[in-house]
Amino acid sequence: MEKKYDLSTLSLAILGLISQRPLTGYDLRKVFRTTPLGHFSSSPGAIYPALKRIEEAGWIRSATTGGRTGHQRMLYQITARGQKLLQEHLSQPVTQEDIIWHMDGLMLRFAFMDGIVGREATVRFLREFASQIDAHVVDLQRYFAEAKSILPPCGRLAMENGLQNYEMNAQWARRALQELQR
Amino acid sequence: MEKKYDLSTLSLAILGLISQRPLTGYDLRKVFRTTPLGHFSSSPGAIYPALKRIEEAGWIRSATTGGRTGHQRMLYQITARGQKLLQEHLSQPVTQEDIIWHMDGLMLRFAFMDGIVGREATVRFLREFASQIDAHVVDLQRYFAEAKSILPPCGRLAMENGLQNYEMNAQWARRALQELQR
DNA sequence: GTCCGCATGTAAGGCGTTACATGATTAA
DNA sequence: TTAATCATGTAACGCCTTACATGCGGAC
Numbered sequence: 001m002e003k004k005y006d007l008s009t010l011s012l013a014i015l016g017l018i019s020q021r022p023l024t025g026y027d028l029r030k031v032f033r034t035t036p037l038g039h040f041s042s043s044p045g046a047i048y049p050a051l052k053r054i055e056e057a058g059w060i061r062s063a064t065t066g067g068r069t070g071h072q073r074m075l076y077q078i079t080a081r082g083q084k085l086l087q088e089h090l091s092q093p094v095t096q097e098d099i100i101w102h103m104d105g106l107m108l109r110f111a112f113m114d115g116i117v118g119r120e121a122t123v124r125f126l127r128e129f130a131s132q133i134d135a136h137v138v139d140l141q142r143y144f145a146e147a148k149s150i151l152p153p154c155g156r157l158a159m160e161n162g163l164q165n166y167e168m169n170a171q172w173a174r175r176a177l178q179e180l181q182r
Numbered sequence: 183m184e185k186k187y188d189l190s191t192l193s194l195a196i197l198g199l200i201s202q203r204p205l206t207g208y209d210l211r212k213v214f215r216t217t218p219l220g221h222f223s224s225s226p227g228a229i230y231p232a233l234k235r236i237e238e239a240g241w242i243r244s245a246t247t248g249g250r251t252g253h254q255r256m257l258y259q260i261t262a263r264g265q266k267l268l269q270e271h272l273s274q275p276v277t278q279e280d281i282i283w284h285m286d287g288l289m290l291r292f293a294f295m296d297g298i299v300g301r302e303a304t305v306r307f308l309r310e311f312a313s314q315i316d317a318h319v320v321d322l323q324r325y326f327a328e329a330k331s332i333l334p335p336c337g338r339l340a341m342e343n344g345l346q347n348y349e350m351n352a353q354w355a356r357r358a359l360q361e362l363q364r
Numbered sequence: 365g366t367c368c369g370c371a372t373g374t375a376a377g378g379c380g381t382t383a384c385a386t387g388a389t390t391a392a
Numbered sequence: 393t394t395a396a397t398c399a400t401g402t403a404a405c406g407c408c409t410t411a412c413a414t415g416c417g418g419a420c
Contacts, residue, residue, distance in 0.1 A: 114334035152296035
């Protein structure tokens with residue numbers, strides 16, 4: 001009787017990490033504190049409830065690694081269903097909405113693709129990623145062309161920053177594509 | 183008797199827009215729907231409660247622009263206290279934590295600086311922004327140098343993306359600086 | 365034997381999300 | 393007159409934040 005969750009960004013990060021190797025909640029906190037994945041909370045009030053939810057959903061399984069004294073340590077590992085969900089989630093097509101609202105989620109998806117989805121899915125992702133950005137950049141430039149003259153200096157520069165960010169990401173995807181295909 | 187809020191990103195966006203000219207909630211929704219500021223919700227369930235909170239905090243004031251039939255339209259304008267708060271908020275120094283966790287908030291701060299803070303504050307912001315990024319990039323590169331060999335391909339590429347993003351932002355800030363000082 | 369790091373959790377609060385609800389005005 | 397758009401709001405829900413609480417283990 002699992003409920004239907006859609007993965008929050010944090011849950012995806014947790015599930016992706018656990019899919020690489022079994023981890024405890026504390027391990028996860030360490031990762032989030034000490035690596036550039038650190039866009040995430042690392043706070044117990046976020047990690048432990050998330051772990052509980054993911055377990056209730058049936059995507060991970062906990063095994064109490066009690067030192068023989070009974071010191072509780074919950075070691076989580078991914079289940080078959082979790083593996084399947086992860087695979088499906090990472091194989092989703094890249095939409096325009098993803099580009100606009102969930103760029104971080106997209107990068108996270110990509111970061112976990114090794115060993116979960118095949119090379120074709122990875123390549124497809126990068127292609128879609130780049131072309132969806134291109135499409136959005138066209139929209140932005142159209143808007144920008146009109147607004148440029150009436151925007152104040154800082155407003156204009158901030159807009160340029162956004163545009164350049166997108167362009168950089170598209171370039172990155174194309175370079176990544178070349179590297180992967182070598 | 184205003185409560186103490188710290189501006190959420192959405193509230194900052196709202197306050198910044200209203201500071202430029204009086205707006206209704208619906209106007210705000212339109213802006214968020216139709217401009218690249220659209221990283222924000224535009225949903226009534228976000229805008230209207232936020233407006234209420236900001237008004238309760240004493241930073242904006244509403245005037246009912248009833249068409250003579252009494253059709254309710256709340257037109258909000260910024261108060262003196264709101265103006266002061268905005269000025270102070272935009273003048274805050276740029277911290278390392280801002281760079282890591284609140285990049286979007288930083289860009290938003292910058293986007294609204296025209297007419298609110300002077301040129302010196304704007305220039306200071308950009309300088310701090312660039313140098314805090316530089317500092318963080320050094321950290322990331324140190325981490326990256328160690329991790330590169332053990333990271334799987336996609337993980338490595340995702341990290342590179344993060345790094346390039348930061349580097350691009352620092353470059354942007356330096357270009358912006360030059361433009362502003364001309 | 366005391367302090368610090370390991371390790372897990374709970375409680376209150378804030379705020380954004382989706383979905384729903386309501387009514388006025390304008391254009392076809 | 394019917395539909396679309398203007399315009400404002402509420403309710404349920406999810407999830408993150410901050411702060412607090414608890415206990416084991418090892419090092420000195």
